[in-house]
Amino acid sequence: xxxTIATTATTTTKTSDLPSLxxxxxxxxxxxxxLDETTLLPKESHQGMVGQLQxxxxxxxxxxxxxxxxxxxxxxLVAGPPSTGKTAIAMGLAQSLGxxxxxxxxxxxxxxxxxxxxxxxxxxxxxxxxxxxxxxETEMIEGEVVEIQIDRSITGGHKQGKLTIKTTDMETIYELxxxxxxxxxxxxxxAGDVISIDKASGKISKLGKSFTRARDYDAMGPETKxxxxxxxxxxxxxxxxxxxSLHEIDVINxxxxxxxxxxxxxxxxxxxxVRDQINTKVAEWKEEGKAEIVPGVLFIDEVHMLxxxxxxxxxxxxxDDFAPIVIMATNRGYSRTRGTNYKSPHxxxxxxxxxxxxxxxxxxxxxxxxxxxSIRAQEEEVELTGDALALLTKIGQxxxxxxxxxxxxxxxxxxxxxxxxSVELQDIKRAYMLFLDSDRSVQYLQENSSQYIDDxxxxxxGSEVKTEQPPAEQPAVEQPPVEDDKMETD
Ligand SMILES: Nc1ncnc2c1ncn2[C@@H]1O[C@H](COP(=O)(O)OP(=O)(O)O)[C@@H](O)[C@H]1O
Ligand SMILES: [Mg+2]
Numbered sequence: 001x002x003x004t005i006a007t008t009a010t011t012t013t014k015t016s017d018l019p020s021l022x023x024x025x026x027x028x029x030x031x032x033x034x035l036d037e038t039t040l041l042p043k044e045s046h047q048g049m050v051g052q053l054q055x056x057x058x059x060x061x062x063x064x065x066x067x068x069x070x071x072x073x074x075x076x077l078v079a080g081p082p083s084t085g086k087t088a089i090a091m092g093l094a095q096s097l098g099x100x101x102x103x104x105x106x107x108x109x110x111x112x113x114x115x116x117x118x119x120x121x122x123x124x125x126x127x128x129x130x131x132x133x134x135x136x137e138t139e140m141i142e143g144e145v146v147e148i149q150i151d152r153s154i155t156g157g158h159k160q161g162k163l164t165i166k167t168t169d170m171e172t173i174y175e176l177x178x179x180x181x182x183x184x185x186x187x188x189x190x191a192g193d194v195i196s197i198d199k200a201s202g203k204i205s206k207l208g209k210s211f212t213r214a215r216d217y218d219a220m221g222p223e224t225k226x227x228x229x230x231x232x233x234x235x236x237x238x239x240x241x242x243x244x245s246l247h248e249i250d251v252i253n254x255x256x257x258x259x260x261x262x263x264x265x266x267x268x269x270x271x272x273x274v275r276d277q278i279n280t281k282v283a284e285w286k287e288e289g290k291a292e293i294v295p296g297v298l299f300i301d302e303v304h305m306l307x308x309x310x311x312x313x314x315x316x317x318x319x320d321d322f323a324p325i326v327i328m329a330t331n332r333g334y335s336r337t338r339g340t341n342y343k344s345p346h347x348x349x350x351x352x353x354x355x356x357x358x359x360x361x362x363x364x365x366x367x368x369x370x371x372x373x374s375i376r377a378q379e380e381e382v383e384l385t386g387d388a389l390a391l392l393t394k395i396g397q398x399x400x401x402x403x404x405x406x407x408x409x410x411x412x413x414x415x416x417x418x419x420x421x422s423v424e425l426q427d428i429k430r431a432y433m434l435f436l437d438s439d440r441s442v443q444y445l446q447e448n449s450s451q452y453i454d455d456x457x458x459x460x461x462g463s464e465v466k467t468e469q470p471p472a473e474q475p476a477v478e479q480p481p482v483e484d485d486k487m488e489t490d
Contacts, residue, residue, distance in 0.1 A: 027087065029376060029378070033056055033089070033093055034048070035063075040060040042060065045375075048379075049088070049092055055078065055085070059089050059092070059093055066295070066296070066297060067097070069293075071325070072325060073319060074357070075318060075357070076326070076327045077346065077348070077356040078327065078361060079330055080331065080360055081361075081362075082400065082402070084361040086301075086329040090105070090299045097296075101294055102128060102129050102130065102245050102297070103297045104129045105299045106299065107300075107305075108302045108306045109305050112305075117269070118307075118310055122314070125298055126320075126324060128298075129296040129324035130324055131243045133242075134290065134291045136239070136240055137238070138199065140235070140237070141174075141197040141234050142195070142196040142238075144167070145164070145165055145194075145195060146171065147191055148161065148189065148190075149162045149164075160178075161175075161176040162174065163184070166229070167229065169232055169233075180197075183202060183203070184204060188206075189204065189206060192213035193208070194206075199235075207225075207227050208224075209225065211229070249282070250278055279322070282322075293322060295323065295324050295325060298325070299326075299328075299329070304330045304331075306338065307338040308337055308339035308349060311348065311349050314326065314352060315352050315355070328356070330347065330348070332346050334346075335347040364401060366394075369397055370389060370390075373392050373401075374389060382409065382412045382423055387425040388411070388422075391425055391428045391429070399437035403437045406435075407428060407435070410434070414427045
C-alpha cells in the first residue's frame with residue numbers, strides 16, 4: 001500500500017453495520033424528524049414523529065449544519081427523562097440525513113463489550129462517521145445490446161460468448177468471459193437493453209430499454225424505463241462519485257484485514273501507521289480537488305455509561321481535522337462520572353459539557369402519548385378499540401410511554417387467544433395485571449424483600465420477616481445511580 005489507496009468496496013456508509021437490531025424495531029415507525037421541508041420547522045405529527053417540538057426544532061438546526069457539511073467537531077447532548085424520545089430523535093435525524101452522509105450509532109456500553117480497546121472502538125466509530133466523497137474518472141462502455149450469444153461447452157461448466165452492442169454511430173462485438181456472462185445473467189440483460197459496463201471493475205448496470213424497441217414491449221407495464229440509444233463512441237470516460245467512510249478506507253488498506261473484513265464486521269485493531277498514511281493521502285486528494293470530506297454524525301446513546309478515559313478521548317477527537325458531529329444522549333441528572341469520584345451534570349465531565357450544546361427533551365402530554373401509541377399500534381399491525389387506546393394512554397401517562405408501548409403486543413397476544421381481531425379494554429387490563437411496570441415492581445419488591453437475595457447474598461425463604469415498610473404510594477421510580485465500582489479497579 002505504498003502509492004495507491006484502494007477506496008472501492010461497498011459504498012453503504014449508513015447504519016448497515018449496526019449490531020443493535022432492537023434499537024431499530026423500537027423506532028421503526030420513525031422515518032425522519034418530521035420537519036417541514038422548506039422551513040425545517042417541526043410539524044405536530046409527521047414521519048412518525050409526534051410533539052417534542054422544541055427538541056426536534058433544535059435537531060433540525062443540527063441537520064442543517066450537517067447537510068451544509070461545513071461544521072465538524074461539535075458535541076450535542078440530548079438530555080431528558082427516560083422514554084422521552086431521545087433515541088427516537090437521533091434515529092429521525094439519521095433518516096433525514098440521506099444516504100450520502102454517514103451516520104453511526106453506538107450504545108456506549110458497546111465500547112466495553114467489543115474485543116477491542118476502548119480507544120480503538122471509539123476511533124473506529126469516529127472514522128465510520130467521516131465520509132470521503134471521491135471523484136474518479138473511469139472508462140465505461142455504454143450502448144444498446146443488439147445480441148447476446150452464449151455458448152456452453154459440452155460438459156456444461158465452461159461458458160463463453162459474444163456481446164454485440166451499439167450506439168447510434170457504431171456497433172462492436174465483445175468476447176465474453178465467464179465473469180461477464182454471470183454479470184449479464186444476474187442483471188437479466190436482454191437484447192434492446194441499454195447498459196453500461198465499468199471497464200475497471202466489470203460492473204454492469206442496466207440503464208433502461210431502448211426507445212427503438214418500445215413497440216416490442218407494450219406489455220411491460222409502466223415501471224419499464226425507456227432511454228435513448230447512446231450516441232457517439234461506445235467507450236466513454238465518465239466521472240463517478242462515490243462516498244466511503246474513512247474507516248472503510250482504513251480496513252481495505254490494512255494488510256491483515258483486507259476488504260472482506262468489511263462484510264464480516266470483524267475488523268480487529270487497525271495500526272496507527274495505516275491511519276496516518278490514509279489521513280495524509282486523503283488530505284492530498286482534498287488539496288488536489290479529487291475528494292471532499294463529508295463530516296457525518298456519530299450518535300452515542302446512553303453516554304453516561306462511558307468512563308473518564310473515553311470522555312477525554314472524545315474531547316481530543318473533536319479537535320481532530322477529520323471530526324464528525326457527535327450527538328450524545330443521556331437520562332442522567334447530576335451524577336457521578338464513571339471512573340472518577342466527582343459528580344457533574346448529566347454525569348459528563350465539565351470540559352466535555354463545555355464543548356457541547358444541550359438539547360432537552362421533556363415529558364409528553366396525554367394527547368401526544370395517545371398519538372404515539374396509536375402510531376405504534378399501526379406499526380405493529382394491532383387494532384385497538386377506542387376504550388383500549390384511552391386506557392393505554394392513561395397507563396402511558398402514569399407509568400411510562402415505553403411500558404405502555406410494550407403492552408400493545410402483549411395485549412394483542414391476549415386478544416388473539418380469544419380469537420378477537422381487535423384489542424379491547426379487557427385485554428389491556430389483563431396485560432396490565434400480568435406485567436408489572438417499574439413502579440409496581442418496586443412496590444412488590446418492598447413487600448416481598450425477604451424472599452430475594454440481597455446485596456450481601458442473604459435470603460430468607462418462607463418466613464416472612466416483618467419489617468417497617470415504606471408507604472406504598474411513594475413512587476420509587478427514580479433509578480438508583482448505577483454502581484460501577486468495577487470500573488475503578490482496572
Ligand atoms: N416524539 C415521538 N414521536 C414518536 N415516537 C416517539 C416519540 N418519542 C418517543 N417515541 C417512541 O417511544 C419509545 C421510547 O422513546 P425513546 O426514544 O426510546 O426514549 P429515550 O431514548 O428518551 O429513553 C420509542 O419506541 C420511541 O420510538
Ligand atoms: Mg434511549
